[in-house]
Amino acid sequence: MDILLESMSKPVIALMKGVVFRENDERLWQQLEDGQSALRDYVQVLGLELIVDASEGYAWLKTREPLEGEEPLPRLVGRRKLSYPVSLIIALLRKKLAENDSSGEETRLILSVEEITDMVKVFFPAGGNEARLVDRINSHLNKIADLGFIRRLKGRNDKIEVIRILKAFVDAQWLHDFDERLNQYRETIGAGSNDQGHEN
């Protein structure tokens, strides 16, 4: 029993603190995979669900959907509020990741701040100060880095790696909600009454 407890403690604690990546700690990952079903039962009590993506090599805890007829539990996993620019950049990075996957070869997606700026520019009011735009984008990127979806390369501050976990959090459902919300917003401000480009 003690051995079981010990082998479970580390993975549970690590998961409570954040996403566990295989490449960061192979041993911990092994423990996590071995004890998967026990861990799953354990965190279920807390209203959490263990998600393990073995092929991508990461695992994390998310809020468990209440079963039918079950009273929803208080959420342990917090929700971050995202500003519009941050949401938009996240969506565009997700697109880059999907494109990268369909062109093959590299699993690592590394972009420069310049590339990201070019990609994002068309969604912000034209004109004005280019340098200020870059500054603002940099500060949005810092927020995204705090969320754990990107990281800056060591020694190269202008290069950014998109961490593949982004795929798990920014899924089709999330993007769909974003799209809906944009549609609503567009209606409230009465911009472009045509519904072009919006699909259900």
Next chain:
Amino acid sequence: MALDYSTLKTLRKNHPAWKLLVADHSPLIAGFVHKIFIAPNRRRMGQADLASALEDYLFTLRETEGQDAFPRRAEAYLDEWASQEKGWLRKFYPQGSDEVHYDLMPWVEKALAWLENLVQSPFIGTESRLMTIFDLLHQMVQGTELDARSRIQSLERQKAEIDAQLARVREGHMDMLDDTALKDRFLLINKTARELLGDFREVEYNFRRLDQKTREQIALWEGSKGTLLENFFGERDVIAESDQGKSFNAFWDLLMSPTRQDELSTLLHKVFELGAVKELSPDMRLKRIHYDWLEAGEQTQRTVAKLSGQLRRYLDDQAFLENRRIMQVIQSIESQGVQIKNNLPGNDFMTIDESSPGVWLPMERPLYTFPVKPVIEEIVSLGDGSDIPSDILHAAVFVDRLKLKGIIRNCLQTQDQVTLEQILEAHPLEQGLAELVTYLSLAGDDEKALFDESRNHRVSWTDKRGVTRGAQFCAVIFNR
């Protein structure tokens, strides 16, 4: 493909190997990549090392060619050579490294092989080539013969030949290869062996292309997922089952068998002892060529395994359909985003789940600690009375606190904790003591930073006058 005028014209315009040969700097490029990649059989190199090697190379060239011969910096050359337009170097980030790495593109190897042909071999062995052709033809005919009787016949004929040879040797007649024949064969071995080494780059490149092509087809796939899987995988693996894959795997199995390796070692060793071969003053690298094959082959092997795995993952359950849906939704988001660009929503727009349950234990927060009072143990020795301009004291050094704060913040984006020592390693002090003190004061203001007085760290820097200075400080740990 016919080598007609228009094909050749396109080739000269587009093929990287030809472009390399006609480039203004072709001697520089060819000489450099031969020295760095081909001669030592190196398969990848980090940007910093490669740039410094090139800088050295340029330095020696400028000694003879004049100072203005190659005016650009090493990085600029590397960037150009790796650009889409030139395509001589492959630029990539290996797993687990944040530094760009480079490797040769396969066609550079072709151009270099052609150049090597120009300067090499006083004589080309023709006999051994003819023999090789006979051998290959025999193998092909025998290997496809269905009729057992003719197969037996041909084996019998070989047996008879061997018996005749045995009889001759028993009688004391031994056929010896003369020196010319030996040289002839050795040169062919040398050439083939080196070529094989170069082929690996091309083999790897072919695998990459195959992977890309498959992904493109998958992305454009219109039918159901079941047929898609059937089409691309069935029971087989697209990459391992391609002609290239099968041939490479057979080569690899052959090379990996221990008896083959021993055999190769012994044979090569014996051959190098032969007088005729010594006369050729052969390239000693050939003696251990099979280790080079192993090294290069292993990398190709890894590439194949990696690509196969990734391709499977790409086709994995939801990924395929999900990606498609995602691209559609994002398209809609983009078109709506452009429409509202002059009227951006303020406030918070979306929410996203955090990546872990928030567990904030109040007791984990550090309690108030008394600020550390620095004890100055330095012994102040008297100066030599020479004039020290006093305005140095007044010209206070301005240290940009915000910049230092930014550095700390950036370091914490990749890890949960970072020590001041690690920060200084990555970002050496530029303004000496004043800067160090600023770091310490930032740590003092930061609730989450810890001072560990049981450990000491040292740092050294060079001041404006070129004097190396050092300081000792107690360990500081910044926390996210």
